[in-house]
Amino acid sequence: MQLNQPSALENALSHLQCVLVARRTRINPEQITWAQYDVLEILRIRGPMMPSIIGETLGMSRSTTSKILRVLKDKQLIEQTARREDRREQTTSLTDNGEEFLACTAKNRREAAEIAASILTLGEQSIFAELCQKVALALQENQSEL
Template sequence: MKNALIELQCEMVAERTYVNPNNLSWLQYDILHFINLHKNILPSKLSIELGVARSKLSKALKQLKLLGYIQQVPSDHDGRELITSLTQGGAEFLLNIYNNHESIYKLAKEIFSEEEQKEFTRLAKILSSKLRNERIKNNG
C-alpha cells in the first residue's frame, strides 16, 4: 500500500505540473484552490489550513496579487485583517486547470466500475480529511 500511495502521489504531481501553464508554485496553486472553495478568507485561516508559515504565505499572496489572480480588501470588522478572494483572472486560471484535470476523472470513470468509483471516493475522502485534520492540529 505504501508504494501505491507514493506512485499515486507522483502521478498526481506530474499531472498537476503538466496542466500548470504559468508555472505557479505548489503553494500558490493550493492557495488559489482553497480560496476558490471558501470564497472570502483571511490569510490567518489560509496559513492554518495549508500548514504554512505566515511569512511564506504573505510572499505567495503578494505574487498572486501581482499576477492579478487574487485581491485583498480590509475586513469590515478589523481593518488590519485582509479578506482575500479570487479575481476574475484567478477564477479563469483555475477553471482552465480544472478542465485540464478532467482527463483524470474520465480515465478513472473508464477503468473503475461504479462500485469501485464509490469506494475510491469514500477512501480518498477519509484519507484527505485525516491528513488535513492532522496538519491543522499540528500547525494550529
C-alpha cells in the first residue's frame, strides 16, 4: 500500500512553518506558547479587552483563556484591572514588559522580512505578500468551519 506523497505545496508550507517556528523559538526566552502569544498580539492590536472577548476573538474556551491570562500575568506581561462600569469584570491590557516582548518579536519579524526582501524582487515581494494573505485568510475561514 503506497501512502499519498505530499505535494510540492504541502512540503513548502511545512518547511516554511518549521523554519519560522524554529526562528521564533530561538528568540523566545520567556517560553511563551503560541496561544499566549496570540493573546498578547490581540491586546497589542485591539488594546485593553475583557477576558471573555479575548477568548471569543481567539476561539478559546473560558477555562483556556483564564489559564493563559494567569500565566501571562505571572510573567508580568499583562495586567488586569477592575472595570469602572462593573467592578466584578476585569479589563486585560499589556504591561510595559508585554510591550517590550512584542517589540522584540516585531524586530525578529522585520529581520525575516529583510532577509526575504534581499532575495525577492519588489514584484515577487508583492506577490508573496498577497499570496500569504490569501492563504492565511483561507486557513482562518476553514478553521472557523471546524
